[in-house]
Structure formats: C-alpha cells, structure tokens
Amino acid sequence: MLGQISTNQTIKKGEQVMTSGLGGLTPKGLLIGKVASVKTDNYGLADKVYIKPAGNLDDMDVVTVIKRTIGG
Numbered sequence: 463m464l465g466q467i468s469t470n471q472t473i474k475k476g477e478q479v480m481t482s483g484l485g486g487l488t489p490k491g492l493l494i495g496k497v498a499s500v501k502t503d504n505y506g507l508a509d510k511v512y513i514k515p516a517g518n519l520d521d522m523d524v525v526t527v528i529k530r531t532i533g534g
Contacts (some may be wrong), residue, residue: 464511465503479513493503495510 467473477497483490495515502509 464513465508467509467511468507469486473497473509473511475499479511486523 464479475497478520479494479497481488481490481492481494493516495513500509502530518528
C-alpha cells in the first residue's frame with residue numbers, strides 16, 4: 463500500500479506502477495505492480511493506493527537491482 467498520496471491526477475485500478483528513479487537508488491521504469499484499488503483516507507485529504515505486486519513476494523530471499531548503461 464502507498465499512502466498519503468496527494469495529486470491532481472486520477473489513479474485508476476489496473477494502471478501500472480513503476481519506479482521513478484528519484485533519489486538515485488533504483489533506476490527509472492522498473493515495474494512494481496498494478497493498482498488493485500484506490501481509497502481516500504479518513505480525512506478526505508489524500509489517497510491510499512493498494513498495489514498487486516508484479517512478482518511473487520512469498521518466495522523471495524534477495525533482490526538485486528543492477529543499473530546498466532549502454533555506451534556507444
């Protein structure tokens with residue numbers, strides 16, 4: 463679940479959730495999953511977005527993200 467999301471954009475069920483690359487820890491464009499549902503918080507100020515992960519998280523030991531560049 464992603465919480466405290468404030469945006470003018472409408473987030474819809476079924477949309478893909480991708481990494482943004484902001485912060486420099488993960489590359490931009492990695493698929494995280496799809497929006498399962500969107501609910502407004504108890505105060506009506508922000509959204510809670512529930513995401514169905516792209517992979518099976520039940521059998522995961524190690525995750526490694528490798529950033530690769532193609533020279534040319």
